[in-house]
Structure formats: C-alpha cells, structure tokens
Amino acid sequence: MSERLHIYEQISAERDEQDAKWGNQLHSIPVWSAILAEECGEVAEASLRVEFQGEAHLAHLREELVQVAAVAVHIIEKIDSGDWVRPEG
Numbered sequence: 001m002s003e004r005l006h007i008y009e010q011i012s013a014e015r016d017e018q019d020a021k022w023g024n025q026l027h028s029i030p031v032w033s034a035i036l037a038e039e040c041g042e043v044a045e046a047s048l049r050v051e052f053q054g055e056a057h058l059a060h061l062r063e064e065l066v067q068v069a070a071v072a073v074h075i076i077e078k079i080d081s082g083d084w085v086r087p088e089g
C-alpha cells in the first residue's frame, strides 16, 4: 500500500502544479474530456517511444501517466464541486 500511497502523492503534487500553472480552470465537461484525451495521446506517444526506442523512455511514460491521473482527478473534483460550465439552453 505504501507504494500506492507514493503514487497518489505524486498525482496530488501534479494536481497542485496544474493549479499553479493554469489557475482555476472553468470548462465544460466536453472540454475537460478533450483535455484528458490530449493527455492520453501523450501517453500513447510515450508508449511508442518505449516500444521502438527502449526502456530509457519509461520514466517519461510514467510522468505522462501521472498527468493523465491528475487530470482525471481534477475532473472528478470539478464534478463534485459543481464548478464546471453547463451547456446553454
């Protein structure tokens, strides 16, 4: 469990870095989903580097996975707090 807690701590630290970088982000759910998909694309790119260029790229892949998890946590926080842009109409 301590290994998992260490990972959760890294995800939380990444969340803090996102807030420091972007401030309070106010988006619709589809925009949030697009942001998450963009981060998933970076995971796919990093995975291909591991596949074709070797395990030296695993650390970068791991960083990208932490970013994906942090964005997912961010979306969950927004849903829970109600702090997201509703569709008009």
Ligand SMILES: [Mg+2]
Pocket (backbone or CB within 6 Å): 039, 042, 043, 064, 067, 068
């Ligand atoms: Mg990324």
